[in-house]
Amino acid sequence: MTKEECFYLGTIVGKFSFKGEVLLKVDADTPEEYTEMESVYVEFNDNLVPFFIERLSLHKSSLLRIKFEEVDTEDDAEDLFKAKTYLPLSELPQLNEDQFYYHEIIGFTVHDKAFGEVGTITGVNENPAQALFEIDHSGTEVLIPINDDLISTVDKVNREIHVACPEGLIELYVNPS
Structure with a gap:
């Protein structure tokens, strides 16, 4: 093993x-x-x-x-x-449809309500303060908190997670000023 x-x-x-x-x-x-x-x-x-x-x-x-x-x-x-x-x-114990283990979501595509397709999950940063999705957006790393308030849906069949991030969060990584 x-x-x-x-x-x-x-x-x-x-x-x-x-x-x-x-x-x-x-x-x-x-x-x-x-x-x-x-x-x-x-x-x-x-x-x-x-x-x-x-x-x-x-x-x-x-x-x-x-x-x-x-x-x-x-x-x-x-x-x-x-x-x-x-x-x-x-x-591993079975989870509800809207729950996931971190290893399961590697490769899922993240879609934000306002931004659109953010990118592909490459890992999870298990920071003690807050776990974060590590997302590859055309070579740029985007970090989004793994928080029930931000996650709208988890679609395991299509390997997608839909989120509603606070305004400007994704742009901090994608379009830094």
């Missing part, structure tokens, strides 16, 4: 008990959706290694308390500290 075939689930942030349990900080709005997992991939030296789960429970809202098979001591658990975990893309 490669990282390209997976999504980032979270990071192991600590040990929980002397019996090898660890705490996984899940990078998701609903960590409870991951309480039925049977295994995860743990990153070691740029390789993904499968770890099978013996037991798992939700711990303090955004953490999962996990006991992996063959991780039976504090020292074993210590070796996993700060390791990133991944799951196959096929295990």
Whole structure:
């Protein structure tokens, strides 16, 4: 399994008990959706290694308390500290039609209500303050906040996102004065 075939689930942030349990900080709005997992991939030296789960429970809202098979001591658990975990893309929870995962929208065309076709999404800038669409407009990068108030429609079939940006936002990038 490669990282390209997976999504980032979270990071192991600590040990929980002397019996090898660890705490996984899940990078998701609903960590409870991951309480039925049977295994995860743990990153070691740029390789993904499968770890099978013996037991798992939700711990303090955004953490999962996990006991992996063959991780039976504090020292074993210590070796996993700060390791990133991944799951196959096929295990992503289904979203509503107007929702999307960032990896899904790469290559979508963005249309603004006033400006028209802005360009193609090349990436997502996951800035802690505000995630941004990174859009290629004829070689110029345009950044638009990913905000429910700005997004009018998400058309997954035609690979388009329609937005209504504040007046002048796109022109700041396209026609700087």
